[in-house]
Amino acid sequence: MRTTSAQKAKAAGKPRLRDAEATKARILEAAKKEFAKNGLGGARVDVIAEKANANKRMIYHYFDGKDHLFQTVLEDAYNGIRTAEQKLNLNDLEPKAALEKLVRFTWEYYLKHPEFITLVNSENLHRAKHLKKSQVVRATSRKFVGMVKELLERGVSEGVFRPGIDPVQLNLTIAAIGYYYITNRFTGSIVFERDLMAKDALEERVQFNIETIMRMVCA
Amino acid sequence: MRTTSAQKAKAAGKPRLRDAEATKARILEAAKKEFAKNGLGGARVDVIAEKANANKRMIYHYFDGKDHLFQTVLEDAYNGIRTAEQKLNLNDLEPKAALEKLVRFTWEYYLKHPEFITLVNSENLHRAKHLKKSQVVRATSRKFVGMVKELLERGVSEGVFRPGIDPVQLNLTIAAIGYYYITNRFTGSIVFERDLMAKDALEERVQFNIETIMRMVCA
Amino acid sequence: MRTTSAQKAKAAGKPRLRDAEATKARILEAAKKEFAKNGLGGARVDVIAEKANANKRMIYHYFDGKDHLFQTVLEDAYNGIRTAEQKLNLNDLEPKAALEKLVRFTWEYYLKHPEFITLVNSENLHRAKHLKKSQVVRATSRKFVGMVKELLERGVSEGVFRPGIDPVQLNLTIAAIGYYYITNRFTGSIVFERDLMAKDALEERVQFNIETIMRMVCA
């Protein structure tokens, strides 16, 4: 393993300066927050630079402009959720438990990572022009769909799931019932005149979601 | 020299007085499209004025700036869906048919009015700061929730629906499974490697959604 | 004749404000100077706006950016020299006198309008990408070449000019011997260790140029 300059700086007890990787990471992190908060159009390059404790010029040096930076952030976001999903090890559980775990996980992931939702919304506003360029996302997503498909098949063969359910439709629905609630938490709280983000409300929602999916899938 | 709307009206022998309303309407229509296409932040006042065949100054005259214009557009959008929902006359149908009609209606409304979705997304990006000011939306929404609540109760008393289902949660879910699909049609088509907006795909989806809700609600 | 707002303003004794034509003209004039002084790349939009006593935004409003502004300035410059050439009325003079008048005019025009030279140099640095779009320049230039061609033919038929001289080559040479001297006045003054722009030097040069051309053309 090569000794990075970051490690050298650390070893020398100095603050992280002149460390390309660290700077890139800081920019990426700051960009994620800024894009999540304000969308692609509303995000400000200056603000990202400032929050990253980096020079604005570095953003162009490392990421070649705002758009490409957004694309990188978006890819990272997709990688994040897909990686987490892979770690669920649904195969180690019996079908019903596995399905419930997936619904609960999806919900909790959105809850913990609302920035993922804002990023995706922003990307859809831009007609997915950044995602179109990404090959990685397709590959990892395919893998994920495969995982759910296997789960469904296993459940069917064990006689606990109904046959004939499309894994893509199921995936979409599992995502939808969580995503929609979170992304519309502000307007929803007004329209329905209740605080959708209150602790009880969140708990109630996840139960409702689990029940919705179980009733749909179980035999 | 361009013919102004005022002149046109004059030429047509119409009184000038109605121009004000017409101009307002044109601005509102143009604004809806522009906001839907680009979000609040991405929309351009110049473009709205141009598309409305109106003077930019008029936007400030009638709507007091971009933000307030957005708020008006948003309120109109909510009025639109709420009005359409009221016309469903769910009471004239037996519970199951009424519920299916509602699910189908919701799906079709989103499909026909994707601008509603973009506007709501934009509003959530801005933490619902415009909607907070609106009183009308709360009132009409309350009415809508009441409608669903009655339907549920009727179904329960007739023994076709399960008891104990929260009308708000149900509403949220009915909306979610349609809204999510439409708003994420661009990224979704890439991630799942299929054209989510293809005719067959849309038909398949609405059936899946109906089944999801029926299984959740029916006894 | 329509009453322009400029005239109205004038009539009212007010300073020229809110006068589109006047603002455009001021921007154009300022741009000519700035481009002449620093070339296209070296010119600063801020400086042009300031010198034009106009808002920077107006430059984009009226001229659609720096490049297009340069193109307009360049076209104006070509129009200027071509218009002046047309006013020479070489047909009213006998061939030799007409030719001498042309040489002297060309020299004096460059001397009075060094900005024309700088603009053309800048345009050549950019491989004539702006001029390529202009149709007017081609037409007026064609007319000018025709004028010289007629002069040559007249001189030949009167027996004072040699036959077989290409008007384009002659034009190029008449321009060259003046243009080169003026455009390279700074380096030339150093290289040849004499002030090329001194009054005597200029007079000497025009005589030399006239003699060069007369000897080339006369029978």
Add this chain to the structure above:
Amino acid sequence: MRTTSAQKAKAAGKPRLRDAEATKARILEAAKKEFAKNGLGGARVDVIAEKANANKRMIYHYFDGKDHLFQTVLEDAYNGIRTAEQKLNLNDLEPKAALEKLVRFTWEYYLKHPEFITLVNSENLHRAKHLKKSQVVRATSRKFVGMVKELLERGVSEGVFRPGIDPVQLNLTIAAIGYYYITNRFTGSIVFERDLMAKDALEERVQFNIETIMRMVCA
């Protein structure tokens, strides 16, 4: 990891000492091209460094910044043409042949070295501020003017040239008729609606130039 020039030299068994000169030369060559293509203002230090396969820092190390680098390039350019001129050995030819050779040489030099022209144009845009600092250019130029002066005197004494011709004026004209044509090849090709750089056009031009000068100088 990219192989640095230092490593290459090492691998080739060469002493590291020569690398300095090689790096300087590479930078100079890259700078000449970049300045020629885009002028002083339009040239980019990054691009020069990249093309020179050198580190940007080296430019500052060896040349003390962009301006001084330009000055060096410019001096080299002048040295180039002056050196070539000295090699003409005009004294070995009879006056007329020598003069024709000079005209032809000048033309061909510009044709082969259009970068010389761009550099000189750039320098004149900057009012010769770099050249002013150079002493060498003055000396070599003086020598060149002397060469032409001697040629003229020899021609006069042999009765083939007219007396009274100023060598500086003649030099200027010989340069002008070639330089102007080349520097304005882009705009010229449009204005005169013919490809000035076509093979035939170039041949025609050099003949025209030779005739222009011969008619001017010969008795």
Add this chain to the structure above:
DNA sequence: CATGAATGAGGATTCATTCAT
């Protein structure tokens, strides 16, 4: 000798909004 990370001062361009008529 050489590297590449970092920077501050601009540079062109855009935008919502106000002003004068």
Add this chain to the structure above:
DNA sequence: GATGAATGAATCCTCATTCAT
């Protein structure tokens, strides 16, 4: 009521140059 000219404050991006190793 309507128009279009005008503006200042951003906003993204670029550049020559210096710093730390």
